[in-house]
Amino acid sequence: MNPTTMVPALLVLVAGGLIALQAPTNSLIARAGGSAVLAALISFAVGTAALLVVWLAGGHRPRGAAFAGLPWYAWIGGFYGATFVAVAAYAAPRIGLASLITIGIAGQIVVAMCLDQVGALGLPRDPISAVKLLGAMLVIAGVILVRIG
Incomplete structure (x- = not known):
C-alpha cells in the first residue's frame, strides 16, 4: 500500500x-x-x-x-x-454483533458495486469485474459462515 x-x-x-x-x-x-x-x-x-x-x-x-x-x-x-x-x-x-456487522458489510458491498458501476452520486465510474464479483461472493459466503458458525 x-x-x-x-x-x-x-x-x-x-x-x-x-x-x-x-x-x-x-x-x-x-x-x-x-x-x-x-x-x-x-x-x-x-x-x-x-x-x-x-x-x-x-x-x-x-x-x-x-x-x-x-x-x-x-x-x-x-x-x-x-x-x-x-x-x-x-x-x-x-442476531449477534458478528452477524450484524457481516450482513451490513455484505449490503454495503452490493450497493457500493452498483454505485461504482454507474458512477452514481459523483463517484468515478469503476465497472464491476469478475474479480470484484468473486470478492463480493466471498464476503457473502463469509456472512453465511458467521451465521451458521
Whole structure:
C-alpha cells in the first residue's frame, strides 16, 4: 500500500472498529429506554455535538452559497446512517454483533458495486469485474459462515 492511501485506510480500519462498538452500546441505551429509535437519536445527538466541536476547532466556515447548487439527495445522507444505527440497536441483541456487522458489510458491498458501476452520486465510474464479483461472493459466503458458525 502506498503512503498516500495508508493513512486513509488505517482511519477506515479504526472507524470500522468503532462501528462494531456502536451497536452494542446503542443496544444498552435501547434496552434502558425501551426504543431503538431513541437510542439512535441519543447516538446522533452525541455524534452531532462531537462533530460540532471538531468543526468549530477546525475554523473552516463555508458560505451558504457553496451549498446552493446541491441536488436534493445530497441532504439525506444522515437518513441512511440514522436508519442503520436504529436497526443495529434493534438487531444486535437479536442476531449477534458478528452477524450484524457481516450482513451490513455484505449490503454495503452490493450497493457500493452498483454505485461504482454507474458512477452514481459523483463517484468515478469503476465497472464491476469478475474479480470484484468473486470478492463480493466471498464476503457473502463469509456472512453465511458467521451465521451458521
